[in-house]
Amino acid sequence: MRPFAAGERALLIDSKKRRYLLTLQEGGEFHSHAGFVPHELLIGAAEGTEVRSTRGAVYLALRPTLEDFVLEMPRGAQVIYPKDLAPICMLADIGPGARVLETGVGSGALSMTMLRWGAEIVGYELREDFLHRAVDNVRSFLGEEALERYHVELRDAYEGIDASGIDRVVLDLPEPWRVIPHVPGALHAGGIVVAYTPSITQAMQVREAMAGKAWGDVRTLEVLHRGWHIEGQAVRPDHRMVAHTAFLTVGRFLG
Numbered sequence: 172m173r174p175f176a177a178g179e180r181a182l183l184i185d186s187k188k189r190r191y192l193l194t195l196q197e198g199g200e201f202h203s204h205a206g207f208v209p210h211e212l213l214i215g216a217a218e219g220t221e222v223r224s225t226r227g228a229v230y231l232a233l234r235p236t237l238e239d240f241v242l243e244m245p246r247g248a249q250v251i252y253p254k255d256l257a258p259i260c261m262l263a264d265i266g267p268g269a270r271v272l273e274t275g276v277g278s279g280a281l282s283m284t285m286l287r288w289g290a291e292i293v294g295y296e297l298r299e300d301f302l303h304r305a306v307d308n309v310r311s312f313l314g315e316e317a318l319e320r321y322h323v324e325l326r327d328a329y330e331g332i333d334a335s336g337i338d339r340v341v342l343d344l345p346e347p348w349r350v351i352p353h354v355p356g357a358l359h360a361g362g363i364v365v366a367y368t369p370s371i372t373q374a375m376q377v378r379e380a381m382a383g384k385a386w387g388d389v390r391t392l393e394v395l396h397r398g399w400h401i402e403g404q405a406v407r408p409d410h411r412m413v414a415h416t417a418f419l420t421v422g423r424f425l426g
Contacts (some may be wrong), residue, residue, distance in 0.1 A: 175213045175232070180312075182239050183208070183222075183230040192235055192243035203228070237287060240312045241280045247304045248277035251343065251367060254396040255285045262421045263339045263365045265290050272337045272357060274328040275344035279305030284318050285341070293334045294323035297344075332357045339408055342366040347373070351380035360426030367417050374418040381422045389422035 175181055175195060183191040183201065190256030193201050199210035213222060220232045227329055230403070232300040235243070238253045259281065265271065267289030276282050276294040282305055285292060296302040300321050309317055326333075328344065332353045339362060340354055354364060366377045373392050381389045397412035 174215050175234075176215055177210075178215050178316055180235050180240070181213055182233045182235040182243075184233065185228060185230055190239065190243065191230075192239065193209070213369065215227060217323075228321040237312065239298075240308075241283070244278065244280075244308050244312070245280035245304065247298075247301050248275075250280040250281075254394050254413055255367065255416055256281060258392075258394050259341065259365055259367065260284060260288050260424040261364050262419060263341055265339065267326045269338045270336060271339045271341060272332065272334050273343070274347075274350060275342065276305040276323055277301055277343065279308040281343065282321060283309055283312055283317075286313055286320060286407050291320040292322065293337070294321065295328045295332075296323055297325070297327055299325055304405065307337045318409050328353070330410060338362055339367075340364045342377075345373075348376040351377070354424060355385065355426075358424045360424060362424045364422050364424065366420045368420065369417045371418060372419050381420075385421045385425055387425050389420070391418055391420045 177195050177197050180194050180262060183193065195210045195214055201208045206224035207226030207228060208222050208224045209399055216232065218232065218234055222230050222232060224379060237275045239248060241253055265285050265288045269290045271285055271290045271292050273282060273292050274295040278301065282292055282294060286309065296305065306323060309321055334357050337357045338359065340358055342350055363421065367376060368374045375395045378391065380387060393411065393415060395414050398409040400407050400409055
């Protein structure tokens, strides 16, 4: 296992399971209420090393996973959380070589997940600051080569879709039902559309837009995430759970 190096990211986890994402720099320091940790304690150290702050706090040092990065990365727009990212990729059947139209790229959380699964993405984003943030986040975590499969345009998907030969469409914007009428010109028969909507009224309008004969196998669901406390023989569900975040509506375009 290669040691940590200057310029790469590290994740510090404290005794209360709080997580801190940092970029290692020569001469850098990580500061918190529990003192500071010089980056030199991490640079050259192995993953899994424990380091102490100047006030004695102990941190476990690991390389961040995609889940860690999504939760801690710089953001402009609200991100889709990990509990929904994997189900979206399964529902949309994302895989190597899939050509995906993503509208509303936001901070790039879903983009990174689909790119990690091997997709090629054409992204439409209405806000230029979000577009640049998403590209920066993709580059930061997946590397420059991932941008070869990531083509983001400053576009309003409500006004139409120019892309063609699309296998999958993933919608994360306030009124996804307004994009559905533009999909037939871009998506091939058998292609899949997934819409991410925070409210059930939004999901209802997506379902209405997919009510015609051109659509089949349409369904709506939500994903609930509950952790468990396990300590010796004391086993119980966590007092808190991540319940509703959004509804996922998926349908197949029949042509």
